[in-house]
Structure formats: C-alpha cells, structure tokens
Amino acid sequence: YAQMNVGSSLVVKGGKNKIDYENGNFQWEGSLAKKRIEVFKIREFRFCQRGVCNANMDGRDIVVVMPTGGGKSLTYQLPAILSSGVTLVISPLISLITDQIMHLRNANIEAVKMTGSTSKSDQDAIHAKLINMAAGRESEETEIKLLYCTPEKIAKSKRFTSLLQKVRDGGKLVRIVVDEAHCVSQIGHDFRPDYAKLHVLRQLFPEVPIMALSATCPPVVLKDLLKVLLLKPTVRGTAADLTGTVYFTSPLYRPNLHYKVLPKAAEGSKVYAEMTAWILANHKDASGIVYCLSKKDTEKVAEELSKRGGIRTGVYHSDRPDGEKEKLHKDWQKGVVKVVCATIGWYPFRSSPIWAFGLGIDKGDVRFVIHHSISKSLDGFYQESGRAGRDGNDSDCILYYRPQDASTLSAMVLSDKDGATKLHAMLSFVQNIQECRKIQFANYFSHSSNLSITSWSTSGVSATQRCGHCDNCTRPADSFERKDVTVEAWQLLKIMQSVHQNVTLAKVADLARSTGKGTFLVAGSGGDIENVLVDLLLRRYLKEQLFSTAYSNVSYIKLGERAPLLTRFPDKDSLANISSNLRIWCSFRVKLKTLKKAKTLKAGLSPEVLSASASSTLVAVPSTS
Numbered sequence: 134y135a136q137m138n139v140g141s142s143l144v145v146k147g148g149k150n151k152i153d154y155e156n157g158n159f160q161w162e163g164s165l166a167k168k169r170i171e172v173f174k175i176r177e178f179r180f181c182q183r184g185v186c187n188a189n190m191d192g193r194d195i196v197v198v199m200p201t202g203g204g205k206s207l208t209y210q211l212p213a214i215l216s217s218g219v220t221l222v223i224s225p226l227i228s229l230i231t232d233q234i235m236h237l238r239n240a241n242i243e244a245v246k247m248t249g250s251t252s253k254s255d256q257d258a259i260h261a262k263l264i265n266m267a268a269g270r271e272s273e274e275t276e277i278k279l280l281y282c283t284p285e286k287i288a289k290s291k292r293f294t295s296l297l298q299k300v301r302d303g304g305k306l307v308r309i310v311v312d313e314a315h316c317v318s319q320i321g322h323d324f325r326p327d328y329a330k331l332h333v334l335r336q337l338f339p340e341v342p343i344m345a346l347s348a349t350c351p352p353v354v355l356k357d358l359l360k361v362l363l364l365k366p367t368v369r370g371t372a373a374d375l376t377g378t379v380y381f382t383s384p385l386y387r388p389n390l391h392y393k394v395l396p397k398a399a400e401g402s403k404v405y406a407e408m409t410a411w412i413l414a415n416h417k418d419a420s421g422i423v424y425c426l427s428k429k430d431t432e433k434v435a436e437e438l439s440k441r442g443g444i445r446t447g448v449y450h451s452d453r454p455d456g457e458k459e460k461l462h463k464d465w466q467k468g469v470v471k472v473v474c475a476t477i478g479w480y481p482f483r484s485s486p487i488w489a490f491g492l493g494i495d496k497g498d499v500r501f502v503i504h505h506s507i508s509k510s511l512d513g514f515y516q517e518s519g520r521a522g523r524d525g526n527d528s529d530c531i532l533y534y535r536p537q538d539a540s541t542l543s544a545m546v547l548s549d550k551d552g553a554t555k556l557h558a559m560l561s562f563v564q565n566i567q568e569c570r571k572i573q574f575a576n577y578f579s580h581s582s583n584l585s586i587t588s589w590s591t592s593g594v595s596a597t598q599r600c601g602h603c604d605n606c607t608r609p610a611d612s613f614e615r616k617d618v619t620v621e622a623w624q625l626l627k628i629m630q631s632v633h634q635n636v637t638l639a640k641v642a643d644l645a646r647s648t649g650k651g652t653f654l655v656a657g658s659g660g661d662i663e664n665v666l667v668d669l670l671l672r673r674y675l676k677e678q679l680f681s682t683a684y685s686n687v688s689y690i691k692l693g694e695r696a697p698l699l700t701r702f703p704d705k706d707s708l709a710n711i712s713s714n715l716r717i718w719c720s721f722r723v724k725l726k727t728l729k730k731a732k733t734l735k736a737g738l739s740p741e742v743l744s745a746s747a748s749s750t751l752v753a754v755p756s757t758s
C-alpha cells in the first residue's frame with residue numbers, strides 16, 4: 134500500500150524493506166516545504182517533523198513522541214492542508230482546541246471544532262458543510278481541513294459518529310489524529326475513560342490511518358496505546374514492513390555535537406583574537422557559522438576574523454540585499470566563503486519576516502557554530518547550534534558568554550510573549566557550569582510537561598546519563614568552585630533597596646564593586662558580581678523591567694518577589710543563622726583570586742548600605758588553597 138503511494142520515490146533503507154521517511158525523497162516534499170513556509174512561516178523542520186510528515190502523507194499509522202513544545206501539531210496540520218478532505222483531531226481539552234483553532238484560522242486554514250460547548254447553530258453549520266463535502270458539493274478550497282473534537286464526542290455522540298461515517302463514505306476522511314494519546318492508558322497518570330473508548334475509531338473507519346501524539350510514552354504506555362487504538366502491528370526496531378505503524382521519537386541528543394560555553398572577555402578585541410585562534414586551531418579551512426546579536430556585530434566579527442586569521446567570511450543579516458544573500462548562500466555552499474557571520478533568528482517564527490541564516494539550508498559539513506553572544510531562548514540556541522554536523526561528523530558548538538549580555542538580550546525580548554521566561558532558560562543553561570549540556574537540554578524540552586523523559590533518546594543512551602564530552606562533563610574538578618554567596622547576595626539586594634533610580638545590571642555591579650573593599654575579580658574578567666546578579670535574577674530575588682522610549686529599550690533591574698527573604702535580615706551578622714535552604718550558592722569558573730584594593734565609595738548610596746558594606750568586603754572571598 135505504502136509502496137504504491139510513494140511510487141518511484143520510495144527509498145529503501147539497507148535493503149530491509151524499510152522506508153526511510155527521515156532522509157528519503159518523496160514527491161510531495163516540495164509542496165510540504167512550500168506550505169510550511171507560506172502558511173506556517175516555519176523555515177525548517179526540527180526533530181523528527183520531516184519524517185513524520187512524510188509518513189503521514191504516505192498514509193501510515195503513526196506514533197509520535199516528542200517533548201512538549203517540540204512541534205507535534207505541524208506534523209498533522211501541514212499534511213492536512215495538502216490533502217483533499219478533513220483531518221479529524223481528538224484532543225482532551227477545549228482550551229487546547231480553542232488555541233489551535235485560533236492559530237489555524239489566523240493562518241487562513243479552515244478549522245472547526247465540535248465539543249460539548251459548541252452552539253447548536255455552529256454544530257448545524259459544520260454538519261451541513263461536512264455533508265456537502267461528502268457529497269462532493271464543496272470546492273477543495275472551501276473544504277474544512279481540520280475538525281477538532283473532544284473524546285466524549287466520539288464516545289457518546291451517535292449523531293457525530295454517523296456524520297463522520299458519511300464523510301468517510303464520501304472519501305473525505307483523510308486521517309484521524311489522537312493528541313495526548315497517553316491518556317488512553319490506565320498506567321499513565323492522565324488516564325481518561327473516554328480515551329479508552331477510542332477503539333471505535335478503527336472499528337468504524339478501518340481504512341483511515343491513525344496518528345497518536347504524545348510527549349510522554351514509556352514502553353508500557355506505548356504497548357497499551359497500540360492495543361487500545363488498534364494500531365497496526367510493527368514498531369520501530371523490528372525491521373519495519375511497509376504497512377505497520379511507524380514510530381517516531383525526537384532525536385534530541387546528537388552525540389557528534391560537542392557543546393561548550395566559554396567565558397567572553399570584556400574587551401571586544403580580545404574576543405575576536407580568541408575566536409580567530411580557536412577557529413584556526415580547531416577548524417582551519419572548514420565551514421562554520423558565527424551567530425551574532427546585531428547587524429553591526431556580524432560585520433565587525435566578519436572583518437576581524439578575516440583580518441586576523443585570513444578566514445574567508447561573509448555577512449548575513451536582514452539589511453543585505455536579497456541578491457547578495459543568495460550569492461552568499463551559494464558561495465558558502467560551494468565553500469568559497471568559509472565562515473558566515475549572521476544575526477540570530479527570531480523565535481517563534483510565526484509573525485516575523487526575518488529569517489536566520491542557515492534555515493532550510495542543506496549543508497551537512499558545517500563543522501562549527503559559534504555564538505558570539507547568547508540566543509534569545511534555549512530553543513533558539515538548540516536550533517541554531519544544531520545546524521552543525523548534519524552529516525553526523527564531529528562538530529563543535531561554542532557559545533561565548535558574559536553575564537552583561539543578559540541586559541542587552543533582556544531589552545530585546547522583554548516585550549515578547551514569554552520573552553523573559555525563554556531568555557531565563559537560556560541564561561540558566563550558560564550559568565550552569567556543572568550539569569551535562571545534554572541533560573540540561575533534555576530537562577528543558579521535557580520540563581513544561583513535567584513528565585518522564587523515558588522515550589527521549591533514540592540512541593539507546595539513557596536520558597539521565599551524562600554525555601561525557603560536553604564542557605561540563607570534561608571540566609576538571611578544580612577549575613570551578615561553588616561558593617556560599619548568601620552574604621554577598623544580601624549586600625547586592627541592600628544596594629538595590631537603597632538606590633532610588635533605575636539601574637541596569639551593569640550599573641548595580643559597578644556600584645557593588647566600588648562600594649566594597651574588594652571584588653570578585655577573577656583573572657582577566659570582572660564578571661563575578663554579574664554572575665551572582667544573573668543567578669539572583671533567575672531565582673527571582675531580582676527581576677527585569679523594560680523601559681521603552683521612542684529610541685531604545687532598556688532593561689532595568691528591580692527587587693524581585695523573593696527579595697524579602699533576604700532583605701528582612703537587618704545586618705550581615707544576622708545571616709549567620711539563616712536556614713540552609715535560604716542560603717545562596719553559586720558556581721564560579723576559576724578559583725577566586727585575592728582581591729583588589731577598595732576604590733573610593735560612590736555617592737548616592739544610603740548610609741545603611743555604606744555601613745553594611747563597609748563592615749565587610751562586598752563580595753570578597755579569599756582564595757582557598
């Protein structure tokens with residue numbers, strides 16, 4: 134059956150009668166790509182989306198397990214709009230359905246819902262339209278493409294199921310999608326009795342392919358799911374035949390990518406020198422991408438790399454004329470240009486006309502991706518860095534981080550929906566110099582679902598097992614130090630309490646440095662106070678506040694909701710008996726060096742703070758060892 138559908142474009146993997154949906158070429162891929170960009174504004178598939186869409190177009194039963202936020206919806210919505218007829222989607226919550234419908238209708242896709250709360254007149258209108266479709270009286274352009282319903286409708290409404298039968302009889306029921314499919318299993322924690330009745334779908338519509346989606350599907354639940362939904366036998370691993378259920382999990386962990394976060398020097402010239410040296414030492418003459426925050430940065434970095442290292446660079450950002458962008462793509466693909474300096478993309482893409490460089494480009498031999506500064510979100514970083522090593526060969530993903538960049542990014546994203554939350558995830562990632570990068574990604578991508586990540590890895594590597602080759606896995610134990618900075622945090626918050634003007638993170642750090650007798654100063658980089666500040670931000674002792682003028686956005690730092698937990702202590706000494714769960718610990722990259730002499734005190738601070746900080750060194754921690 135599948136073979137008939139794919140015809141000559143069928144790709145057989147290893148002669149095992151197995152269709153390679155991930156890498157094969159299929160006749161519909163051009164249209165998939167076109168609609169993906171035009172309708173969904175998504176430039177590039179991620180995780181296993183491409184494979185799932187192909188299997189979907191090929192009419193297979195499918196199980197997809199992808200983390201929440203991974204993009205499961207696209208894998209049925211995109212094929213749905215390319216098909217003639219309606220895709221039925223069963224979803225457990227009306228709020229989820231409403232949200233989906235809103236997005237689809239915004240994209241001009243004919244999507245409707247049938248739930249317990251759909252009005253009689255709406256139901257009648259949908260009814261009439263589906264009957265028209267079944268009778269072939271509806272033109273393809275005006276057809277309902279997606280019909281959402283709750284499981285109760287299937288389990289309890291005879292009227293609805295007989296309507297679906299008519300649609301099917303008219304050849305217009307393309308596919309059935311069961312979202313949050315783990316709800317069918319009594320073993321899972323989300324069991325819903327109406328889901329257990331969904332076996333009627335296969336019984337009523339034996340020839341219509343079924344797709345089950347979930348963010349969590351341990352093997353026992355998967356077994357249940359196949360049984361309850363009566364999906365066709367055969368899953369991944371058993372030399373899949375051409376008709377059985379195709380099972381996809383997102384290969385989040387790519388063992389050939391080596392992640393490393395490097396401290397970024399304060400002086401631009403030093404950053405360029407280090408970056409050039411790194412490229413020449415590790416990937417001379419190889420292809421790479423350097424992602425930068427601003428257009429100005431892309432130009433500067435490109436110039437410096439070529440000046441200092443003779444590296445053939447190109448510049449890519451939204452102000453470059455289309456013709457030049459195209460030429461650069463080609464030159465890069467051919468290897469005439471080796472390193473492209475590009476602006477980071479915008480996520481999500483839905484409303485943005487600005488595409489990041491590398492999106493949708495098929496270039497396997499990208500040996501390194503360097504981030505000249507952090508991305509706006511961890512999703513973004515994962516995606517951008519993931520352009521390295523598509524050919525499976527060893528590649529490096531390097532990120533240069535200095536906490537001061539947090540302010541700049543914050544000013545850029547704070548007005549976006551969930552902008553701060555997304556940025557904070559990125560910041561936690563770079564601030565964390567102990568946990569394996571792979572585990573951090575895994576936790577992040579499965580976090581919002583709060584569910585197990587058993588099915589996260591496809592390569593037989595447990596999700597909780599360290600990768601063994603990222604910077605944090607290979608960091609020598611004595612190159613970082615964990616310090617109790619409760620007192621220092623308290624002092625920083627006291628400073629915040631006493632300044633009555635708007636201050637940026639950098640300003641607070643400056644105040645702190647000049648107030649105390651010593652500093653956190655670490656050889657070559659003055660970022661330790663900033664590090665503590667970012668940690669306090671992530672732990673909600675501080676928060677950001679956006680101030681916009683006609684000319685610029687500035688992100689100021691304010692006391693956060695948890696600040697009183699520390700500021701209620703009147704003086705430094707009273708912190709001695711603070712309970713251990715209120716103590717604040719931070720990791721620092723290198724051993725703290727002996728401290729600089731105090732500078733003169735800055736004006737503008739209250740006597741309280743001055744005496745508080747004068748009675749101790751502000752963030753002074755003498756070197757151990």
Ligand code: ADP
Nearest residue numbers: 175177178179200201202203204205206207481
């Ligand atoms: P889930 O897997 O949790 O159902 P969704 O389908 O709701 O995830 O997608 C989450 C978000 O990711 C949406 O905003 C969607 O537009 C976006 N998205 C999906 N696929 C991609 C992609 N390939 N590139 C960028 N964003 C994507």
Ligand code: MG
Nearest residue numbers: 202205206312
């Ligand atoms: Mg979803």
Ligand code: ZN
Nearest residue numbers: 569600603606
């Ligand atoms: Zn690791």
